[in-house]
Amino acid sequence: MSSGHHFDLRNSLRFPLHLQVTLKIATKEYQAKTIDVSAGGILFHTEAAVQVDSPVQFTIEMPAEASETERPVLVKCQGRVVRCSEGASGRSVAVAIDEYEFERL
Numbered sequence: 001m002s003s004g005h006h007f008d009l010r011n012s013l014r015f016p017l018h019l020q021v022t023l024k025i026a027t028k029e030y031q032a033k034t035i036d037v038s039a040g041g042i043l044f045h046t047e048a049a050v051q052v053d054s055p056v057q058f059t060i061e062m063p064a065e066a067s068e069t070e071r072p073v074l075v076k077c078q079g080r081v082v083r084c085s086e087g088a089s090g091r092s093v094a095v096a097i098d099e100y101e102f103e104r105l
Helices: none
Strands: 020-025 028-037 041-046 055-062 073-087 090-104
Touching: 020 041, 028 055, 041 073
Parallel strands: none
Antiparallel strands: 020 028, 020 055, 028 041, 041 090, 055 073, 073 090
16 A cells, blocks of 8 residues: 555445444543444544554444344454544544454443
């Protein structure tokens, strides 16, 4: 991949889930709320100023109806920030998910 290009993960089916999460970036933690979730990535709303290419960890509690299971499922994720933007509704941060694991509650 040449410099100046990035992966476009927006072609995946996205689910409009609005869940509170804690983003762990380096040694800091930031509160965020999901805007939408897909198999390849996630879009957050946060007040934190986050740098593109920063590694990030977070855990999401997926509701049973979203995960098509009887009970909620915890999804522990590791990824990297691929896009940051600011708009009228605040700051959004897009994260590509590199690794995840499921944990039943």
